[in-house]
Amino acid sequence: MRRRWQLMWVLVLLLPALAFAQAVRDPSPMQFTDQAEADRFHDLAGELRCVKCQNQSLADSNAAIAQDLRHEVLALMRQGKSNPEVKEYLVARYGEFVLYRPRMDTKTWLLWFGPALVLLAGAIVVVNVVRRHSRLAAGGPGDSPKATAAVDEDQEW
Incomplete structure (x- = not known):
């Protein structure tokens, strides 16, 4: 067996x-x-x-x-x-x-420009997150004390 x-x-x-x-x-x-x-x-x-x-x-x-x-x-x-x-x-x-290099036409524009659009969208998101985080951390104008306190509570350190 x-x-x-x-x-x-x-x-x-x-x-x-x-x-x-x-x-x-x-x-x-x-x-x-x-x-x-x-x-x-x-x-x-x-x-x-x-x-x-x-x-x-x-x-x-x-x-x-x-x-x-x-x-x-x-x-x-x-x-x-x-x-x-x-x-x-x-x-x-x-x-x-x-084709390894597809032709540029209406059917393939996303193939050619898609990566650049995704990169641009990612950069915009990163810039907005960094700005929001720096505004909240600095207690900038328009931020309420409650929002600053909420950020402090979220901090684990």
Whole structure:
């Protein structure tokens, strides 16, 4: 009985390792006609995002969909499509998310300016809190003695 439990624990501990050990291999590696095509492909794949991995480029991802997209990009390149045409095709299928640098338009303005707006809002909140705290601590004009006493009571030290 003890032997069974030991075997079970070994299997339980090995299962996560086995799950991570299964790397996806590209069954058909890319065959380029010349170095210029290879360079163009790698530049383009570096500018596109894997739609599954979310934070890896198409060139870096090992996901099955990334492999399919790499083959599709190469096929589009061989059809004579330019880099903007390839990107437009992928954007039409997967949305702006597939681009590492999304275009600036009405749909993506929040993506471009959102971080600055959040930073500005945070700065305004911090300034207001600091001003309010310094006014209450100094007992500035407009502060009642009750408000100052309430601040003193809130202090733990």
